[in-house]
Amino acid sequence: MLKTSAPGKTWWIAAVGFLLLFVSLYLKFQPLALHPVRSGLDPSWQAALAYGVEHHLLFGTDLVFTGGPLSSLYTQQFEPITAFAVAIISLGIVAFVALALGLLFSASGNVLSMISGWVLVSICMISKDTLLLLVPLLGALYGFENDSKRGLPVTIAGAYLSGILALAKFSTFPVSILAMLLLDVVAVRRRRVPLHFLVMVAGLYTGLFISGQPLAQLPAFLVASLQVSGGYSSAMSLSVFVADLAIWLAIAAVFIVVLLRDAASRAGSIPYDILIARPLVIAGFLFIAFKAGLVRHDLHTLISWSALAMVITAVGFSASYVGTRWKKLLIPMACVCIMPSYAALYVAYKMLPSENIRTLPQQISEGLVRGREFLFQPTVWLDKLKGENAASLAAIRQKTPLPALNGSVDIIQSEQSDVIGNGLDYRPRPTVQEYTSYTPELIERVRAFYDGPEAPEYLIMAPGSIDGRHPASAEGALWPLFFARYEPFIETDRQIILRKRPTAVSGVKKQDIEVQTELGQDVQLPKTDNPIMIAVDMRPTLLGRLAELIYRPPMSEISVNYSDGSTGVYRLIPGMAGDGFLVSPLVVDPVAYLKVSSGHSDYPDLRHAQSVKIKSGVRHGLFYQSAITVTFTELDKDVLRKASGGPIIENALLRDEKILPLLRANALNGATVSRVPEGLLAHAPAVLRLPVTPSSKLSLSFGIRPGGWQDGGHTDGVCFFARNGKQALAQRCLDPAAVEADRGEQTESFAVPADVHEITLETECKAGCAWDWSYWSSVAEK
16 A cells, blocks of 8 residues: 555645646636637648538548547537537546646645646646546556555546547557556456456447447447557658657656666565556556657657656656655656747747746636536537637638539548538548558558549549658559549639549559669659659568657658759658559649649650659668569550540640740749649749740730739739849839739730840749739740
């Protein structure tokens, strides 16, 4: 038995501690403040998962993602069916964490220690992930600290919540399994019924019931979640800040050593099963926090640092360590751990810790209003959320309108909120967003979806991905399937809307060419103007598998040499590479996709790949076998051209013909220099190269897109220049917001000097660059 003060002497301290901690956590995480559907990458998958719950899609079958049917517990995304349940469970999570910490801090009977712990928790608790991960950990720590039936209600509540949380954020599940099994082992050794694992399973099934999922769906959900988590480390990792990683590991190692040294010093006075179980559950918690925060080394690091600070705080202020020499070490360690989190927040958002204090009155006011409404006027609370959601959906429709489509719709780019906001019949693919189809199993799920009867009638397509991946890696393995099953239907400013063909085109794939080579070696592509897919079979070594399990393998890349002499270097995900993507020609925007899919891969502006080189890590053969297999699949452009046609393709080719010299001489970046319906966007300030014929006469057409000065656009004008070095050959400034004659397409003509072979076309801002949507629409030489 652990030595603690009598319950009668500490209950009031625990009550005060619970109240302080609950208020702090409630104000920080605002569990009743569910947010509406919003635009953006992360808000889009959050909205898609909520949409899946509302439309009774099956998680683990129809949807496969890192979040489950109760993901709103984590994201706080509003969803009308589960809104009340999510709010109640969220309050329960905050209450449980506050109760468990309050009990741990108060068990020593030291009021100052409890208050100090509350202050440190208020500072250290930054990440919502940490809050969720703490539920199973604190349940276990309290159970070990109170090794009697008195602590059973708290640990059972923790087990139940842990089961529910697995359906919100699957990364909590490994910690929950470990914690509940260790609690049950301790219970068995005390000749008590092992209830915790069973209660956790009951929580899982309760969560399924609450979210409207069939209870029989649990095995499918668990299998799919394991597939997603199994490929996460190699696919979603980002470059590491070595010092950050080293310091975290050093502090975590010192903390574990302290726990082990303390356990050794207490041998004989405390049951050895608890001496073993406590460091074990803490180590498991830290491992998951390490993977959750330091694999994807961006603001995800808040998870790792906050979790480390919190577990040190929870242990340091518990009854077992009050008054010991170890507490003098642990508390400063917790304070050090929180510094990188606030540094990261300042770098990202220029937010100082004092910002929380400045906004505290507003947080208190909003929290009290929501709490009062939820408790005494729940329908008012829900109606307000519905109203906010409806207003947000209307704002999305106004900002990013989509055509009305009579049929089911999916979208390749990570803008699912736009589809939902426009009220279309959204039919998401299993992985929801393109970058999460990162293992062969997940790719096969998506392939079966698009090749089956549930495939959407319409597909909104735009190339591009995240983390420096190749732009054609967006569901890249399935592009031949898209070419065969979908045809161009509507062109918008930012995407091509495809419509399912009455009959799929056969014979799209022409031939496979397999090349045995090694990492770091140049591989020549087949000499053809047909589209070419590339698949790379990379096999991890034993060290590579261990690296992926423990942390992450080194990032791989593909270097592509193009026909114009340029080179592109892209992130390569080994789990995706085996199924392939379109490597030639380079497709960076919807119009390039339109050309290739319709059999115009030989269009002059498209850059064809000539050779590729695969690299991985600092030393080839260490994490991946040096020998690799590269397979090129040639697609038949003649088959595609015969099956495609119509005004969309003709208009796109005609429009590009007018700016072909610019397209051939300048690389598009998909943002400031990209195709638009008017021609070629060159968002000021921009400089484009233009080869010219000496002594010729050149006519240029240009303008500012209507969105720059209409419907909320506020451009103050753009100046257009044709220059030979510093010499201005032609110039014109436009201010369409103020001058009606400056609206629409403008034209300027001038003579090219006799000795000039190349000029620059430049767009320059006036006072500011916002809304300067300048474009060049035609280049004509006589």
